[in-house]
Amino acid sequence: MxxxxxxxxxxxxxxxxxxxxxxxxxxxxxxxxxxxxxxxxxxxxxxxxxxxxxxxxxxxxxxxxxxxxxxxxxxxxxxxxxxxxxxxxxxxxxxxxxxxxxxxxxxxxxxxxxxxxxxxxxxxxSVYGLTEWLDTDVTETQLISNPGCYPTAALLGLAPLVKHQLIDLNSIIIDAKTGVSGAGKNPSAVTHFTEMNDNLKVYKVLEHQHTPEIEQVLAGWNPNTGPVTFGTHLVPMTRGIMTTIYANAPKKLTAAQLSELYHDSYQDNYFVRIREQGTYPSTKEVYGSNFCDVSVTYDERTNRIMIVSVIDNLVKGASGQAVQNMNRMFGIDEKTGLAFAPVFP
Amino acid sequence: MxxxxxxxxxxxxxxxxxxxxxxxxxxxxxxxxxxxxxxxxxxxxxxxxxxxxxxxxxxxxxxxxxxxxxxxxxxxxxxxxxxxxxxxxxxxxxxxxxxxxxxxxxxxxxxxxxxxxxxxxxxxxSVYGLTEWLDTDVTETQLISNPGCYPTAALLGLAPLVKHQLIDLNSIIIDAKTGVSGAGKNPSAVTHFTEMNDNLKVYKVLEHQHTPEIEQVLAGWNPNTGPVTFGTHLVPMTRGIMTTIYANAPKKLTAAQLSELYHDSYQDNYFVRIREQGTYPSTKEVYGSNFCDVSVTYDERTNRIMIVSVIDNLVKGASGQAVQNMNRMFGIDEKTGLAFAPVFP
Amino acid sequence: MxxxxxxxxxxxxxxxxxxxxxxxxxxxxxxxxxxxxxxxxxxxxxxxxxxxxxxxxxxxxxxxxxxxxxxxxxxxxxxxxxxxxxxxxxxxxxxxxxxxxxxxxxxxxxxxxxxxxxxxxxxxxSVYGLTEWLDTDVTETQLISNPGCYPTAALLGLAPLVKHQLIDLNSIIIDAKTGVSGAGKNPSAVTHFTEMNDNLKVYKVLEHQHTPEIEQVLAGWNPNTGPVTFGTHLVPMTRGIMTTIYANAPKKLTAAQLSELYHDSYQDNYFVRIREQGTYPSTKEVYGSNFCDVSVTYDERTNRIMIVSVIDNLVKGASGQAVQNMNRMFGIDEKTGLAFAPVFP
Amino acid sequence: MxxxxxxxxxxxxxxxxxxxxxxxxxxxxxxxxxxxxxxxxxxxxxxxxxxxxxxxxxxxxxxxxxxxxxxxxxxxxxxxxxxxxxxxxxxxxxxxxxxxxxxxxxxxxxxxxxxxxxxxxxxxxSVYGLTEWLDTDVTETQLISNPGCYPTAALLGLAPLVKHQLIDLNSIIIDAKTGVSGAGKNPSAVTHFTEMNDNLKVYKVLEHQHTPEIEQVLAGWNPNTGPVTFGTHLVPMTRGIMTTIYANAPKKLTAAQLSELYHDSYQDNYFVRIREQGTYPSTKEVYGSNFCDVSVTYDERTNRIMIVSVIDNLVKGASGQAVQNMNRMFGIDEKTGLAFAPVFP
Missing domain, CATH: 3.40.50.720 (NAD(P)-binding Rossmann-like Domain)
Structure with missing residues (x-):
């Protein structure tokens, strides 16, 4: 093509x-x-x-x-x-x-x-292109809207729980951290090396435009989902997003149950890698690749669920997922041209 | 002395x-x-x-x-x-x-x-030495136990709300991020430059030993406080802690009310700087200094409060606060020898 | 294979x-x-x-x-x-x-x-495998010794001048800077994140074991080459080597002459990219790739030549060149499996 | 005042x-x-x-x-x-x-x-204010011109050798590396975090405006000094300059002789710290302070001298030295208000 x-x-x-x-x-x-x-x-x-x-x-x-x-x-x-x-x-x-x-x-x-x-x-x-959860055949679609970087990480992390109602839908808090490339190529005071290096910033507090995107998709999966709290931070690194997601459990659960649910949910999705229970991904482990790595656990003390998901914001969070969508649109294996390994270290 | x-x-x-x-x-x-x-x-x-x-x-x-x-x-x-x-x-x-x-x-x-x-x-x-909230005269105290780095940032951020019951005491979620010096001087695989640079890690998930320290102090302030969720992350920077704290509000509030409460609570505390409403601190803005900078806001959409506090983990989170406690123990102005400016940029 | x-x-x-x-x-x-x-x-x-x-x-x-x-x-x-x-x-x-x-x-x-x-x-x-300057057909070679990271960058930068005697062979000074991955996977005090971040170190001063490797190859190209001064520095980055090379010119030259010589010398070498005259490479521009980017210029004021060459120390400086050598050993196009782009930014 | x-x-x-x-x-x-x-x-x-x-x-x-x-x-x-x-x-x-x-x-x-x-x-x-080598009493001077950051590091490193003619005055090569704060507060493409992080750049090749400043001072110390080669690099760190200086020795020397000369030359200068022979400074060891740390050695193999000097470009390389000059102008101890320790780590 x-x-x-x-x-x-x-x-x-x-x-x-x-x-x-x-x-x-x-x-x-x-x-x-x-x-x-x-x-x-x-x-x-x-x-x-x-x-x-x-x-x-x-x-x-x-x-x-x-x-x-x-x-x-x-x-x-x-x-x-x-x-x-x-x-x-x-x-x-x-x-x-x-x-x-x-x-x-x-x-x-x-x-x-x-x-x-x-x-x-x-x-x-237009079709919203969160590839793993496309609800339509896109081989005839003319326009795909590629998801935002934060929503990709947050939604892939939340999908199994929201779809299976294993989460209090009014308690979702997403603490998100991004590398600076998410701010684009234009220099600014915020992204000036001297002011960003060795520094951690919170920004667009309660005003990030990815908030309604996350809420729209969650509501599409389950109309009872309430508004989410979405905190966004700039980390002194070039690439990578981590979303740490907290929510109340609707009932007693175990980490093993949750882990099994996630493995099952994504077993046919090459680009979502569920980590072994008790281990957690770091952003460098997906650097330069189209993978989204996810861990989930449950805290008995607080009856809360915690999810950690990481992506490379420029790949799975942007251009990689766009190519994955292209592969789907043209009816070829979604991995084609995308199965390269993360660059680590 | x-x-x-x-x-x-x-x-x-x-x-x-x-x-x-x-x-x-x-x-x-x-x-x-x-x-x-x-x-x-x-x-x-x-x-x-x-x-x-x-x-x-x-x-x-x-x-x-x-x-x-x-x-x-x-x-x-x-x-x-x-x-x-x-x-x-x-x-x-x-x-x-x-x-x-x-x-x-x-x-x-x-x-x-x-x-x-x-x-x-x-x-x-022994006396627990969170200096700004010491509940006892320490001029005769023989042993002060200096607080942990994370608890210092989290507790200074939470104190006004917990003490004034302006927070749902069973909803506190603390998402904490630290620079790598918090892990000490001994090299390890986790803190090897090559594996930490340009990387963001979550660690000690739901197992961090500062969790009960935070809970103990909060319960001392208000015995109805429930367990907290405490997420900890390693950021590729040398110094600095940011805690982003989320909690439900017990009633409708405004950001201005909260801001005023914080300014009032800390008006006599030199080392806690409440930021102008609508602005937020970054870790580099306290780098090398004994300040703890705090912002607070309220989200109408979700009825949640969000607090951001930052410290230098080695200063206000350790040795600086220890010197501040020393000044208190010996009855001299707590600022003595500590009023140096952050090193920025 | x-x-x-x-x-x-x-x-x-x-x-x-x-x-x-x-x-x-x-x-x-x-x-x-x-x-x-x-x-x-x-x-x-x-x-x-x-x-x-x-x-x-x-x-x-x-x-x-x-x-x-x-x-x-x-x-x-x-x-x-x-x-x-x-x-x-x-x-x-x-x-x-x-x-x-x-x-x-x-x-x-x-x-x-x-x-x-x-x-x-x-x-x-054994055959020393600086691929671009192999002086023997390796399709029957049993053992290739893959070059060191620093020598690869320095030698690719020096080759045209030394081979054409356009350099005072007793005046070569190589100031080399490496990312920390060159020190390997084992943690140490020197490579502890806290001590390396935001820091620049000189190390193994006049004792680096790559010195005789560089001298051996140069002497092979031109037996009149004297000992080189080789300074080595650790830069707070994960990957990348830059060698900045200074030497006296044996006669008046122009930057354009040198640039043309370099373009000619490497015109058939896919992995050595000579930069447009007057522009210079940075290490990130070869990050994750097998390229070596080189610039050369001449200073009339001092009658000295200055060469800048960059590689990714783990790719062209190690495993990438090893695969390039493998391709040569097995008689296939040296680009096979290696023509991936640098990861930038 | x-x-x-x-x-x-x-x-x-x-x-x-x-x-x-x-x-x-x-x-x-x-x-x-x-x-x-x-x-x-x-x-x-x-x-x-x-x-x-x-x-x-x-x-x-x-x-x-x-x-x-x-x-x-x-x-x-x-x-x-x-x-x-x-x-x-x-x-x-x-x-x-x-x-x-x-x-x-x-x-x-x-x-x-x-x-x-x-x-x-x-x-x-106006008087050129390289404080340690001021050749005039400045207590009546109206205008002091504060030195550049690079010249401060390079000249403090070169002074003993040039003044004692223990160096070939036509062989001086200064390979300089700076943190990004040297480029000032205005954002630019070169200093955009995303393009500078994990990257090493060479810039203003043979065109840096500090070149004639270095040459002017050296010529003032010894009129036989020839032009210097001055290479400048941007390192992904906020503060710090290292100059690595190479020059031919006019006769056989020993590292011990050179070390002794440097200790003697600076014994009355609080802010110049000569390192113990065989050890070398890194930039973080002067971070935030007014110190210039210097090492010198001699290479028998090549008969060359190598000097390493480091400063914080914003302190000894700018505002710290300016305050040191102010102290001298007003006849007070040059250490006044400047004897704070480096911030390490």
Whole structure:
């Protein structure tokens, strides 16, 4: 399949190139950027020298739709909502990595994103692409909205319990920690090395736009789910997300029961690895890979459940899952081009 | 006052030296170590060259008690329980930085520390030294047990709410993150640079020995307090602790009310800085200093309270608070020798 | 080809597994370790869960030689010298990643390594595997000695100038900086996170065992080469080596001349990327990949040449180059299984 | 003495506040900034809460000169050249932390800084303040130009050898490595956490503006000194500079001779610590302090000398040395307010 990447100079775009330049079924057709046209991608990312030297082109939906079978829009929220409809109307298939098509409720979108919501008609026909829990066959889907990084880690961690009602649905607290690449390629005071190194920050307290995305999916799985508390922190590392999730148990449980439930729930999902009971993942153990590693336990003293899930925010939390969705859309094995190992140490 | 430091080659001991070599009322009398006798402290810590070149001596309680007005025992848990009684019996005053004299219930100690509890008689006469909330005049106290690093951050964050019953006492969840110096000076696989750098780890899941310490103090403040959930994480930074605390509100509140309560509660405490409402501290903002910075807010959507507190684990979480306690014991201004600024950036 | 990895629990072994589990021509036959027999590799490296779950076996040269076409000995110096002869005598092909078979002069080995030199007969028949500058066809070679990490970076940087005599051969100064993974998997005081983070160290001053390896190769290229000064530093990062090389020019040159020479010298070498004149590589731009990126310039003011070369010490500096050598030994394209992109950011 | 700080919101300014708020002889009179007037310094630097809450004022030289005994201009190069003359003309004493008054040759300034040189008359009367090697009594000096960070480390390392002609004056190569705070408070692509973390960069290759500053001082010590090669690198750490200096020896020497020379040269200088022969400093061992730690050795194999010197770039490399110069200007002990220990670990 021939693939175009729009927004190739951001981290999401660069990670798509890293993955797809090795994908056996993909031809990288063209890169597009609203700036830098005419310059080689190597000018933005010298690490691609010898691997991919294509020039960046302007974003011309008609031309792109003609040349490519699939477009990844790795563009910021507020930009995708304007670009994606043009691609959809040209008839090309699209996977959008922004937050613009994730929330089905446009009022929620406008409240949390503080931007204009996308066109309702296109939004309605988009599919939310949490790959392991897709509730529809996507081989004919035209537009997949790729999940947010935090929601991917949190939802893969919560799914078995919420779906099996083994959790007090009004008690969910998600304490999330991310590496700094989640903030993107643009420098800022918050992400200045000198201010972030050897430092730990809490940010967007109770205001993170991934909150309604998590709640929407949980409510889709179980309409009784209440609002979640979602705390977000910046950790002095480049890649990686860990979500530590706390919730009350509705009844006495054991760690072994929970562990078995998780192993069963994900036994057919290559990219979700349930850890051996009593052991817990660290973010480096999925670095650079498409895995989500999950542990779950139960605390008798407090009757609470604790879940730990980790991903690489740029892979399973963005471009890796986008490629996994692409594989599903085109009816090939979801592992194709994605079964590379984490880079450890 | 003449001060002896026992356990001078650990990080707690080194931080005491850093602070006390500048303290205007203190003469550093002697350093003691179970190893390295006869070697200069500069051999263990080259950064003390020109500042403090004393030789390490053996641990002889009678001699130390004769020469010093105060002994800091910066020794590991399990060692202090054996050493401190000897000092107490010799009549010298002691501030112990280990966990051995913190838990009044020796069964709890043995359960969580998996070591033999210290002598009951001495334990009973020790005072738990969370300086801002000391409930007794310590000018005559012989033994202060210095709080743990995590409990210091968590308890300073929780105190106003627990004391004023503005919190559901059975809903407290503490998600704690520490820099790696909390694990001490001895190398290990977990704290090997290569495995910790650019990585985030969860550890001692539901088994951290600071859990009963937090619960004991909270129960002292309000006997209705239930068990807490306490999650602990290792962050790739050298110093710093952040505790993010979540709890249900017993009634509708506002962030402004909570902020005012905190400002009032700590208005006479120099080392607790309540942040302006709507802003939150990061760990680097207290790096190297004795401050504990705290923010509190309220979430209408979930009716939950969220508290963020940060300290430098080696200063307010260990040696700085120990010096603050020393100042209190000797009846001098608690700020003496401790009012240095954080090192930022 | 069927491959056995001896020393699978070290970082060199783990990196071989990471690379080879994706190599289209390789079957990973067995892992061997002097400890941990019977345990899964996942016990040592949880990041391999779902990717490679083989058990570690004891080191039985006869059995290994029977089952495998090639053995990688990723064992420490002093261990390889004892193990490799056994494999050689069993007739299996070997690539050794230690320093034991790199120095042809056994006195030099014993002086710098302070260990007993390996058997002369086997040493004599081994080939030093700096892949880009192999001076022999290795399709029949039984034993390749894989170069050290520092020598790989330094020699690839120096080769064009030394071979073309465009450098004062008695003026070479190599200031080298490495990430901490070069020190291996065993924790130590030097590599303790707390002491290495936010820190820069110089180490093994004028005593690094890679010094004679660099000198031996340079002398092989040009017998007039004098001893080199080789300074080594530990940088607070996990992977990466940068060598900054200074030398006097024998005559007036221009940066453009040097740049052209380097482009010409490496035009047929996929894994050496000469940077555009006036731009310089950073270590992260080769992170996780088998590339060596090189820049060269000339300073009119001082009549000196400056070369900058970077590699990932665990890939091109160890396991990646070992696989590249394997590809050459077995007569397949050297890029096979190695053309993955750097992980950036 | 009453002190005004101009450019208080930069890192140099903030570090002056950190140091001076504890200085027993100083009253911090006012902070000035070209932006942020009317806002508290705590708005820019929350870590100063409770320590220093003054408002930032506009830069009014006449007013400042009237209110203060000394002005620190911690302003960028190109700004100081315009501001300092106004202060000088008002008669107030000034210590300038920029590069504007360091180079006596205005052509060199304009070549390397690519800015207009400052007024000659004022430049001529300024004193270059490398405190340990001041060649003049500064108790009457009106303007001290504070040295650059790199030159401080390099020159303190080179001084004994150059002054005693124990070095080939045409062979000096300085390989320098700095923490990222040297690049200042403004975010940029180069200093974005995501691109700098776990990375090592070479920058301003052969173009660093500190080159002529080093050469000017060396030539002042010995007019036969040739141009130096000066390589500069960015290390993923916040603070710290290490210069590794290589030079040919003019005759056979021993490490012991060199070590003795260095101990003798600096025996009366509190802030220069010569390390015990055979041991070497790391940057963290001077973190947050005004020390410069130096080691020197000799290599028989190559007949070369190697010097390693480390400083905290924001303290001895900027604000600490500025305070040391202030102490000298006002005739008080140079250690006053500066004898605090490094923060280690």
């Amino acid at each position: 021939k693939v175009a990447i729009v927004g190739a100079t951001g981290y999401g775009g660069a990670e798509l190139i890293r993955i797809l330049q090795q994908h056996p079924e993909v031809t990288l057709q063209s890169y597009h950027s609203s700036s830098h046209q005419g310059a080689s991608i190597v000018h933005s990312y010298p690490h691609f020298q010898a691997l991919s030297g294509m020039e960046l082109k302007a974003i011309d939906p008609a031309q792109i739709a003609q040349d490519a079978d699939l477009v990844f829009t790795a563009t910021p929220s507020g930009v995708s909502s304007e670009l994606v409809p043009a691609f959809v109307k040209e008839g090309v298939r699209v996977i959008d990595l922004s937050g613009d098509f994730r929330l089905k409720d446009t009022q929620q979108y406008e409240k949390w994103y503080k931007k204009n919501a996308p066109e309702e008609a296109i939004l309605k026909n | 003449k001060v002896a430091i026992v356990g001078a080659t650990g990080y707690g001991g080194a931080e005491l030296i850093r602070i006390l070599q500048q303290h205007p009322e203190v003469t550093l009398q002697s350093y003691h170590s179970s190893s390295h006798q006869g070697a200069s402290i500069v051999h263990s810590y080259p950064h003390f060259q020109a500042l403090s070149g004393m030789e390490l001596k053996a641990i002889d309680p009678a001699q130390i008690a004769q020469d010093a007005d105060l002994v800091f025992t910066a020794t590991p848990s399990g060692v202090s329980s054996e050493l401190v009684p000897a000092f107490v019996k010799e009549g010298v005053r002691v501030i112990d930085l280990s966990g051995d004299f913190r838990l009044k219930d020796t069964q709890q100690y043995e359960k969580w520390y998996k070591k033999n509890a210290p002598e009951e008689a001495i334990l009973k006469n | 069927k491959v056995a990895i001896v020393g699978a629990t070290g970082y060199g072994g783990a990196e071989l597994i990471r690379i080879l589990q994706q190599h289209p021509e390789v079957t990973l036959q067995s892992y061997h370790s002097s400890s941990h027999q019977g345990a899964s590799i996942v016990h040592s490296y949880p990041h391999f869960q779902a990717l490679s779950g083989m058990e570690l076996k004891a080191i039985d040269p006869a059995q290994i030689a029977q089952d495998a076409d090639l053995v990688f000995t990723a064992t420490p110096s002093g261990v390889s010298s004892e193990l490799v002869p056994a494999f050689v005598k069993e007739g299996v092909r070997v690539i050794d990643l230690s320093g034991d078979f790199r120095l042809k002069d056994t006195q030099q080995y014993e002086k710098w390594y302070k260990k007993n030199a390996p058997e002369e007969a086997i040493l004599k028949n | 009453k002190v005004a700080i101009v450019g208080a919101t930069g890192y140099g300014g903030a570090e002056l506040i950190r140091i001076l708020q504890q200085h027993p002889e100083v009253t911090l009179q006012s902070y000035h900034s070209s932006s942020h007037q009317g806002a508290s310094i705590v708005h820019s630097y929350p870590h100063f809460q409770a320590l220093s809450g003054m408002e930032l004022k506009a830069i009014d030289p006449a007013q400042i000169a009237q209110d203060a005994d000394l002005v620190f201009t911690a302003t960028p190069s190109g700004v100081s050249s315009e501001l300092v003359p106004a202060f000088v003309k008002e008669g107030v004493r000034v210590i300038d932390l920029s590069g504007d008054f360091r180079l006596k040759d205005t052509q060199q300034y304009e070549k390397w800084y690519k800015k207009n040189a400052p007024e000659e008359a004022i430049l001529k009367n």
